Amino acid sequence: QVQLQESGPGLVKPSQTLSLTCTVSGGSISSGGYYWSWIRQHPGKGLEWIGYISYSGSTYYNPSLKSRFTISVDTSKNQFSLKLSSVTAADTAVYYCARCGYIFNWFDPWGQGTLVTVSS
Amino acid sequence: EIVLTQSPGTLSLSPGERATLSCRASQSVSSSYLAWYQRKPGQAPRLLIYGASSRATGIPDRFSGSGSGTDFTLTISRLEPEDFAVYYCQQYGSSPITFGQGTRLEIK
Numbered sequence: 001q002v003q004l005q006e007s008g009p010g011l012v013k014p015s016q017t018l019s020l021t022c023t024v025s026g027g028s029i030s031s032g033g034y035y036w037s038w039i040r041q042h043p044g045k046g047l048e049w050i051g052y053i054s055y056s057g058s059t060y061y062n063p064s065l066k067s068r069f070t071i072s073v074d075t076s077k078n079q080f081s082l083k084l085s086s087v088t089a090a091d092t093a094v095y096y097c098a099r100c101g102y103i104f105n106w107f108d109p110w111g112q113g114t115l116v117t118v119s120s
Numbered sequence: 121e122i123v124l125t126q127s128p129g130t131l132s133l134s135p136g137e138r139a140t141l142s143c144r145a146s147q148s149v150s151s152s153y154l155a156w157y158q159r160k161p162g163q164a165p166r167l168l169i170y171g172a173s174s175r176a177t178g179i180p181d182r183f184s185g186s187g188s189g190t191d192f193t194l195t196i197s198r199l200e201p202e203d204f205a206v207y208y209c210q211q212y213g214s215s216p217i218t219f220g221q222g223t224r225l226e227i228k
Contacts, residue, residue, distance in 0.1 A: 063215070104153070104212065106167060107165075
């Protein structure tokens, strides 16, 4: 059973870069057939899809978001990562990683999520 | 982008009752590419329904999804204590993928 777990700092200062990692267990990112995704939820708001990456490194981002996001994959560690540059308080959110299919982009499974607070 | 509006925002019911949650899209969702998720505090969101009406693996049959076009419904036939949570819909028929703002199902 595939499981995902987010990790990274819970507090980031304004203007810095937020870096999160999602570790996949119970399955291999390299096996293909899936996209590996990042989703966030601002306090009291709905969920927002950020983007996803394939095992080969092809990325797709939400065009409605500004291009401060970078998603990368490290198949040797069975991990994928999210970087968000020049953060502001508006980037405070719970960040989730999740898996979705190539064709049918529903998300299953998800990580538990990690709260990132942007504050000085 | 497709905006998904869920209603009601909060639904107060008792165990054993029937729950009906609505998800309305601002434009037609292609091929009924709509999913539902359940989220409990401190837990990973769980996929319940995909393709508007197909139950995910391991999901009890008291959960059912229906609808097409712009109107979709998640029904929980008889509420169990563990069903009280927040529920989200998501469309994956058009880019960008979007989610509804959620319906909180609370114990009355």
